Amino acid sequence: QVQLVESGGGVVQPGRSLRLSCAASGFTFSNYALHWVRQAPGKGLEWVAFISDDGTNKYYADSVKGRFTISRDNYKNTLYLQMNSLRAEDTAVYHCAREGMGATRRSFDYWGQGTLVTVSS
Amino acid sequence: DIQMTQSPSSLSASVGDRVTITCRASQSISGYLSWYQQKPGNAPKLLIYAASSLQSGVPSRFSGSGSGTDFTLTISSLQPEDFATYYCQQSYSLPLTFGQGTRLEI
Numbered sequence: 720q721v722q723l724v725e726s727g728g729g730v731v732q733p734g735r736s737l738r739l740s741c742a743a744s745g746f747t748f749s750n751y752a753l754h755w756v757r758q759a760p761g762k763g764l765e766w767v768a769f770i771s772d773d774g775t776n777k778y779y780a781d782s783v784k785g786r787f788t789i790s791r792d793n794y795k796n797t798l799y800l801q802m803n804s805l806r807a808e809d810t811a812v813y814h815c816a817r818e819g820m821g822a823t824r825r826s827f828d829y830w831g832q833g834t835l836v837t838v839s840s
Numbered sequence: 841d842i843q844m845t846q847s848p849s850s851l852s853a854s855v856g857d858r859v860t861i862t863c864r865a866s867q868s869i870s871g872y873l874s875w876y877q878q879k880p881g882n883a884p885k886l887l888i889y890a891a892s893s894l895q896s897g898v899p900s901r902f903s904g905s906g907s908g909t910d911f912t913l914t915i916s917s918l919q920p921e922d923f924a925t926y927y928c929q930q931s932y933s934l935p936l937t938f939g940q941g942t943r944l945e946i
Binding site for chain 1 (some may be wrong): 885889892895939
């Protein structure tokens with residue numbers, strides 16, 4: 720079955736960096752676009768970044784543009800999010816999510832459970 | 841960016857009730873609208889895509905309708921496991937955007 724498992728979260732000081740990983744299994748990883756979606760404590764869902772199936776196209780929310788970088792390794796079946804210059808407002812649970820195909824394009828048909836990032840001094 | 845506005849923000853209902861949640865887009869998104877259910881501590885789950893198509897495995901008491909800017913999610917007869925937070929999301933264009941959520945409470 721499809722599984723997405725995030726890791727790499729933790730407590731980090733403002734201005735520092737962190738890299739999140741999302742290990743995928745149960746599907747042909749290189750066939751699917753992927754996203755990061757975050758949820759601040761007690762808040763709603765916020766889309767963060769997109770990467771195409773082959774990694775050539777990337778897109779970011781304005782709130783993270785220039786600070787975060789999405790990437791993927793289609794040999795390791797792993798998605799990444801490099802987060803630099805972290806701010807308190809980046810505190811959230813970060814989910815990786817698989818984008819569907821066909822009619823579910825740009826929808827998220829599978830999600831990981833998420834990894835918590837806390838930015839605090 | 842396309843803004844998504846849900847109403848109500850919270851809703852109290854009882855088992856067996858029929859419930860409708862509304863989502864409005866700031867511009868036309870045709871039928872590119874998805875609905876998700878999220879329970880505390882869990883990841884969101886896709887319920888409806890393309891405004892009215894039921895995701896595999898989702899009970900038929902869930903239905904979606906609408907096009908353009910106005911959409912609805914209806915639960916025909918609430919079950920205890922349906923008490924959760926529901927989000928709409930436009931899949932029309934990047935950046936993808938979500939509604940603020942509707943918390944469905946007993």
